[in-house]
Amino acid sequence: MATVGFVGLGIMGRPMLRNLLKAGHTVVAYGRNAEKLDACVKEGAQRGASNSDVGARAPMVVTMLPDGPEVEEVVLGAEGILSGSKPGSLIIDMSSINPLVSQKIAAACAAKGVDFLDAPVSGGEPKAIEGTLAIMVGGDEENFRKAEPILKCMGSSVTLTGPVGAGNTTKLANQIMVACNIAAMGEALTLATRCGLNPEVVVNAVKGGLAGSAVLNAKGPMLLARNFKPGFKINLHQKDLRNALETAEANRVCLPITALVQQMISSLVAHGKGDLDHSAIATFVEAASHVEVKVHGA
Numbered sequence: 243m244a245t246v247g248f249v250g251l252g253i254m255g256r257p258m259l260r261n262l263l264k265a266g267h268t269v270v271a272y273g274r275n276a277e278k279l280d281a282c283v284k285e286g287a288q289r290g291a292s293n294s295d296v297g298a299r300a301p302m303v304v305t306m307l308p309d310g311p312e313v314e315e316v317v318l319g320a321e322g323i324l325s326g327s328k329p330g331s332l333i334i335d336m337s338s339i340n341p342l343v344s345q346k347i348a349a350a351c352a353a354k355g356v357d358f359l360d361a362p363v364s365g366g367e368p369k370a371i372e373g374t375l376a377i378m379v380g381g382d383e384e385n386f387r388k389a390e391p392i393l394k395c396m397g398s399s400v401t402l403t404g405p406v407g408a409g410n411t412t413k414l415a416n417q418i419m420v421a422c423n424i425a426a427m428g429e430a431l432t433l434a435t436r437c438g439l440n441p442e443v444v445v446n447a448v449k450g451g452l453a454g455s456a457v458l459n460a461k462g463p464m465l466l467a468r469n470f471k472p473g474f475k476i477n478l479h480q481k482d483l484r485n486a487l488e489t490a491e492a493n494r495v496c497l498p499i500t501a502l503v504q505q506m507i508s509s510l511v512a513h514g515k516g517d518l519d520h521s522a523i524a525t526f527v528e529a530a531s532h533v534e535v536k537v538h539g540a
Contacts, residue, residue: 243267246392247300249293249316251278254370255306258396260285261373265395272296297326302392305335309481310343318350329355334389338362340485341407348406357385360406361393362413367473374398380409414489417482421503421523423457428524431535440538442466461521466537470518477516480507
């Protein structure tokens with residue numbers, strides 16, 4: 243069993259940490275929120291005094307944070323993980339950030355003899371709880387093999403996608419497809435509802451065909467039940483699409499559908515819906531059409 247550091251105890255991080263504990267690993271945890279850190283300690287984690295302390299005590303450290311600036315601060319800051327890490331240590335950033343930021347952090351780590359992987363995840367809170375996340379890894383194959391047993395405690399699919407930055411590029415591709423799928427689902431079910439159909443019947447009719455998808459299976463029932471408790475917040479998906487568009491611009495790629503969905507999301511955020519689950523992306527079309535998609539009789 244390994245000693246693993248863990249920084250970032252939010253919606254995704256805490257269940258991921260819990261699965262490491264269940265697998266028998268020693269986990270040294272740290273986060274700014276004292277209440278969340280206390281809860282992790284009660285579940286069996288060791289308390290880290292700071293990011294630097296976690297780096298000093300654990301030869302392998304996982305970070306799960308909102309965006310690139312937070313990862314840079316936690317890893318590279320004056321009291322960051324890297325300041326405490328010993329040469330030969332491995333930092334695994336499982337946050338979803340701009341691939342260029344991953345490469346910047348990896349270079350800073352390499353200068354101190356510390357290895358780095360970017361390993362963002364897909365599946366939201368439900369799969370984080372189950373330990374069945376899809377994990378997309380960027381980095382050296384030797385480091386990947388070292389990290390793989392730890393990653394498999396948190397995910398059912400763990401794939402090395404290329405060098406550092408490739409994990410987050412793959413995650414951006416994932417997030418484009420998910421956001422556009424949810425937006426398309428919203429358009430389809432809004433049309434069906436306006437035409438007098440029961441949207442639940444429509445979902446059940448199409449999910450076994452080519453239109454069926456993991457997105458429809460997971461997010462369709464949430465829309466129908468008007469359940470927007472966040473497993474993955476709209477605010478975070480806005481961040482991911484922003485990173486996708488910035489990466490596309492840097493690589494001279496045109497992403498017109500992504501840009502349109504990002505504008506839809508920006509409107510929802512402006513209307514105070516940023517903390518809702520990203521299934522609520524579908525409500526943009528509802529609002530524009532003055533239609534509410536829900537189970538008949540609900």
